[in-house]
Amino acid sequence: MKVFVIGIGLIGGSMAIDIKAAFNDAIIYGVDSNKEHIEQALNLGLIDQAATNVQLKEAEVVILTTPVDIAVRLxxxxxxxxxxECLVFDAGSTKKNLCEVVAEHPRRRNYLATHPIAGTEFSGPKAAIANLYRGKTNIICEVEKTAFKLQEKAMEIFNRLGMRIRYMDAASHDKHIAYVSHLSHISSFMLGKTVIEKEKNERDIFDMAGSGFASTVRLAKSSPAMWTPIFEQNKDNVIETLEEYIANLEKFKKNIEEDKFPEIYKEMKETNHIKTILKGIN
Amino acid sequence: MKVFVIGIGLIGGSMAIDIKAAFNDAIIYGVDSNKEHIEQALNLGLIDQAATNVQLKEAEVVILTTPVDIAVRLxxxxxxxxxxECLVFDAGSTKKNLCEVVAEHPRRRNYLATHPIAGTEFSGPKAAIANLYRGKTNIICEVEKTAFKLQEKAMEIFNRLGMRIRYMDAASHDKHIAYVSHLSHISSFMLGKTVIEKEKNERDIFDMAGSGFASTVRLAKSSPAMWTPIFEQNKDNVIETLEEYIANLEKFKKNIEEDKFPEIYKEMKETNHIKTILKGIN
Known part of the structure; x- marks a missing residue:
């Protein structure tokens, strides 16, 4: 099985590792505009060969794991x-733009829009790890627009990688993911920014920050090259979530200013309900 | 060594475990208004005996680990x-109020104001764990107001528990900790609230939320009984951090609205610097 991975970083590289482990006959071809990443991917054994887009006609599977602005273009x-006969799928955190850009393409049925909910705050080929996708959810959009045989091929890959499948339309995906992923990244980046701005003496931050801060600010380590186009493509949903988040923060601040501490207690108590929701998330 | 722990939960219970392990002669007395917690603490072996405040005259060490509103009163x-001869120290996340309330007390020199930067999002005696304090920072305020011999006694305990010591005045402590701890908790609680409000169908959240969301929202599991009085006692600093955080979020939103994505990239790139700062935090 000739698998082309376009964009060899955390996401594409981790997928390459697992596909190689799950399919004896898999040969992984890496395509990346970053020569250093190709070099690293070869040295790390993530890919068997460097390749170019010209060779794509040989591909049986193409996995598009570039940042989403490049994915839309490519x-x-x-x-x-x-x-x-070739299956093409992506792993981007936005789905509507991608689906729209190929809606009328004669080869639309070769494409499956997917978003495996998996990752870390690191990026690049060196961040690739085995079993990143095991037990994780893979959201598939507009499945009915993909050829049935290629759906089956994709499911065989996702099953062997250990992913759970959920189906959703692209607009709903982008709306929901804005809340549970995109907003988290912004809240974390802005928390990091606020603290860095204030605490110019880094030694003080380091000494006083505990595991709580580290956990809350972890996503602020994420790649700007990956996240900027996500916010751009999901602009309307992201703005909506930010407005609601800011309104909640404003209300919390007002409650503190007005000494409405029983109200603050109540809000936090209700939000503790997140415990139940989070059970089972790795 | 007769050690009285007033408030047997995550913080006091974890300290009891480590002190018992580090001092052969330690007998731990537990004081708590919550009878169920006393019962659990006895069953878990966190404390040797239940006690009352009346017995405090026998104490060699008193550790005050109630929520900070109760600590200020007690x-x-x-x-x-x-x-x-008795050493009294607390472990509260605010220091200014506590120091003020005993500033003129005839036994001021028996008290050491401390804040071990350690904890988890859980609470109660069942959340107590061994080695919670190992490698963590303990911030000590107004050390010069504590009797020298009792400072030594405290250091012996903190050393055996594996803590690093930092000295700071109470006002600076409260200001800095607002940024690296209190704001993290609010950002996390409000993130949880925003998502819960929007996503009434919890199954959807669960399916789409990944480890990034789980990490960012982890602190929203924290105890409202512990955190409400912290926000109350550190009101001015918390309001200041919230204003700066909200202003940063507003600016980020405005940049998205005005399609200033290069600016957004730049902000995230700069905030990536948090990687360096976080190195070494457990």
């Missing part, structure tokens, strides 16, 4: 190049 | 009860 070109 | 009474 996907139509990739569909132009591939043979008609 | 500390003067505790100082009234103890013998003159």
């Amino acid at each position: 996907l139509p070109d990739v569909l132009d190049e591939i043979n008609e | 500390l003067p009474d505790v100082l009234d009860e103890i013998n003159e």
